Amino acid sequence: MPIFAVFMKHTPESCLMFNTEVKNKFKEAVGAREEAAKKHEIKIISAYTTLLDHSVYFIVEAPSQQAVENYFVEIGFAFWNDVGIRQAKLVEDVIKKIMG
Numbered sequence: 001m002p003i004f005a006v007f008m009k010h011t012p013e014s015c016l017m018f019n020t021e022v023k024n025k026f027k028e029a030v031g032a033r034e035e036a037a038k039k040h041e042i043k044i045i046s047a048y049t050t051l052l053d054h055s056v057y058f059i060v061e062a063p064s065q066q067a068v069e070n071y072f073v074e075i076g077f078a079f080w081n082d083v084g085i086r087q088a089k090l091v092e093d094v095i096k097k098i099m100g
Contacts, residue, residue: 003045004068005088006058008081015054015080022080029076040071056081059088 016023037044043061050057056077062068068085072078 001041001043001061001063003088003090004060004062004065005086006060006068006072007084007086008056008058008072008077010054010081012054017051019080025076025079032075036071036074040067040074042067042071 010022013019014022016026033044036042041063045059045061047056047058049055060068060071062071065085065087069083072083077083
C-alpha cells in the first residue's frame with residue numbers, strides 16, 4: 001500500500017495550546033482517530049510535532065491520497081491546520097531500483 005508524508009502547520013492564534021475552540025475540536029478529533037482510520041484504511045506509521053513552530057508531521061500508509069485527505073478532514077485536523085500530502089517512497093527501495 002502507498003506511503004504518504006503529511007505535513008501540517010497552524011498559526012499561533014489557532015494553536016490548541018492557546019485557542020479554546022481548537023482545543024475542544026482536538027479533543028473530539030483524538031477520540032475519532034481510530035474509527036476514522038479503519039473507515040479510510042489508514043495506518044499511522046508515525047506522528048510527530050514541533051511545538052514551537054506549530055508543525056505536525058505524519059507518515060501514513062493508505063490506499064490513496066484521497067483516503068488520506070478524507071481522514072484528516074473527518075477527524076477535524078484540517079480545521080486548524082494547512083495540510084500538505086505527498087506520496088513517499090522508502091529510500092532503500094529507490095536505492096534498490098537504481099542499483100538494479
